[in-house]
Amino acid sequence: MKKLVLVDGNSIAYRAFFALPLLNNEKGVYTNAVYGFTTMIMKILEDEKPSHMLVAFDAGKTTFRHETYKEYKGKREKTPPELAEQLPVMRDLLKAFNIRYFEAENYEADDIIGTLSTRAQQENKDWDIKIYTGDKDLLQLVTDKVHVALTKKGITNVDTYDLNMVDEKYGIKPEQIIDMKGLMGDSSDNIPGVPGVGEKTALKLLKQYGTVDGVYDALEEVSGKKLKERLEENKDQAFMSKKLAEIFLEAPVDVAFDNLKMGEPQHDKLTELFKELEFASLMDRIGAEDTEEQEEIEALEIQTVTEVTDDMLRSPSAVVIEVLADNYHNAEITGVSISNKTGNYYIPTATALESHVFKKWAADENRKKYIFNAKRAVVALGWQDIMLDGISFDVQIASYLIDPSAGSHEMADIAIRKQSLKVRKDEAVYGKGKKRQVPSEEELAQHLGRKAAAVLDLKDELESELEENSQLELFTNLEMPLSVILGRMEMCGVAVDKEELEKMGETIVVRLEEMEKQIHDLAGTSFNINSPKQLGDVLFEKLNLPVIKKTKTGYSTSADVLEKLKDSHEIIPHILHYRQLGKLNSTYIEGLLKVIHKKTGKIHTIFNQAITQTGRLSSTEPNLQNIPIRLEEGRKIRHAFIPENENSYILAADYSQIELRVLAHISQDNNLIQAFNEGMDVHTKTAMDVFGVEKSDVTADMRRTAKAVNFGIVYGISDYGLSQSLGISRKEAKIFIERYLESYQGVKDYMDGIIEDAREKGYVTTLLNRRRYLPELTSKNFNQRTFGERTAMNTPIQGSAADIIKKAMVEMAEFLEEEKMESRLLLQVHDELIFEVPENELDKMKKAVPKVMASAVELVVPLEADVSFGKTWYDAK
Structure with missing residues (x-):
């Protein structure tokens, strides 16, 4: 069949x-x-x-x-x-x-x-x-x-x-469904039906008379004077409604x-889409393999080196420092390769690390080096007490700036895009996951040698492209020095109080036990709160709460389901809090304890410089930009982040409303510029304009609404998006957005203008010339164009904010070096910089940090940074 x-x-x-x-x-x-x-x-x-x-x-x-x-x-x-x-x-x-x-x-x-x-x-x-x-x-x-x-x-x-x-x-046949809709209507389709006739009445009539025709043929027999009148008055409407429903x-x-006919799915295409959409769980279900079969690549002449000599380290040289593990803080160097006009060389790890000639060359800032992923190389060699300096070009960063939307900035993919010397993908050479392993020396030498040769081959072409795009300054003066700064921040790491973290974990375990007892008391029975099945039985069978969603295995008790039930029973807020605390303990406290470096006793995160399309940095292994701060227990985790030296402090400097200040500058909106230049609270000012009230009449709710509009409007927020964030109707949200755009004409002009400009050029830029290409803007598909328009409005603002804090990091690093300060930059958390500052430098840093941050870029409104400090990261905030 x-x-x-x-x-x-x-x-x-x-x-x-x-x-x-x-x-x-x-x-x-x-x-x-x-x-x-x-x-x-x-x-x-x-x-x-x-x-x-x-x-x-x-x-x-x-x-x-x-x-x-x-x-x-x-x-x-x-x-x-x-x-x-x-x-x-x-x-x-x-x-x-x-x-x-x-x-x-x-x-x-x-x-x-x-x-x-x-x-x-x-x-x-x-x-x-x-x-x-x-x-x-x-x-x-x-x-x-x-x-x-x-x-x-x-x-x-x-x-x-x-x-x-x-x-x-x-109690009726399928074909009578249209008769039922004819009588009762359908509000979702705006089918009127007969006013006052609901499903129950419609079904009763159909069981007696069969169809709408049958009902009207026997209208005199219908019981109930009011019902008969309604049917009589709306006869045409009933027949029309039946026709609409059919x-x-x-x-x-x-x-x-x-x-x-069903064919085989296109696994390559599905894998590509799932990767782009970040559907990791679905990737497993289609059995996607990332390792691709690649065409045979003709062997390149690579010399395996047993002794490093000055002759093979000519300037400039392309260099590859290979590390297999994603977390290169705990990984060994797999091998080193160098390519220059004298040839292509593979240097086994032991040979490179023991060579005085190699170490001296690596540390020499006057010996130019072209590289792939400078930060990883700086850190990998740093863990071996080898300084890497003189990096003048990073192929990965160049590729990222030229096209941040490219699916990958790995060496093999860049080489394919630029039609350079072919390089095999790492997974094709090493395998993936637990199967990852180092191949034979001959295969490794060929792979690493080709990578270095491709770096050398690509350098001039990428540099020319950056120059054509007016991005060479962004590359040379911002991203390149930043990659080394980030490498040194990662190497430095952040000191943590392990005992304090363990104490927090113990406190949370005790609190979880107390909460478990409260939940059991409210439920009137003991059960495993972490078992969705047992929890579902308690909530929906024992306590008879309304069922929101079911799964294959029973009732859904997901977070969104419990949020909808929050007001249905006092047990729900307790369960939500219990879950939050449990996650806090397992993901953050236990998670952080696991990644404390055995050698240093610190946490060494990895800053990703070539991932986001807006230019923002992200943090992984672990993510220190995402420590939860909504719960007090989450904020307290920052107690465990301390200065390395006892006589030092943690200093935090946070840009104040940087994206709205950038918007004021780009849009030249008079109202926004006035608010910032006069030092007004911009959300209060927006509330005054949108609601048409005096400052003294702005309520907390008005300011909250204005804040949501301020932060949402430039990201192309819709009436639906705003209604969701504020818990109001779409109609109300639409009115707020319209009032905002009437009050802030400069912002409206910017939003319209940037879309037209982007459609003409094919891309948008930040204040420092970071680009984002938007092919969606010329799509014939309305929905893709809408996405392109939203992104065109968003990127110049978010991207400029990212550029500004990066520039502040580079200038702070220069300041610390010039002034021979002991203070160190530890972390960047979106719009915030975290430093470790010795007590004797505290006064100087309290003045210098906001000054440097405020002068990173000149805007028509002042850039402001709020500074605070304390003996822990928590105290500093």
């Missing part, structure tokens, strides 16, 4: 979007609806194993039904842009799965599904047909051959309707069933 699965694409997409919290990937692309949609598609493929499949989408806002009733679906709110921009990605994923999708102008997805399911039954008696939707209207299509899987709360949870289930649920079974669907 052939199995045909038909999916209502719009219905599943909408359900996924509203069921999951707004998620986005590193590039800022929203992914929650795509994730839910993909999960559903994968579940359908696993559960149904269809031989044929099609996903139907609505083609547009108007359909033939609007000719009957102009107000059809008229009360539906506009698709949130956060969802709209995800729809094209869903189509890309369907292509990668080799699943056909279809839409027909003037018809809805329901009509496509109805037409195909009917045609399949007429043409072939052996079809087994399953429809997936969230729309009960499609229940009218149920037959002995057609079953409808109706999504419930959540994404992958469905109830499957056959003839018996429709009868059990409604799925059209002869839509122009030019699709042959043979073309719906």
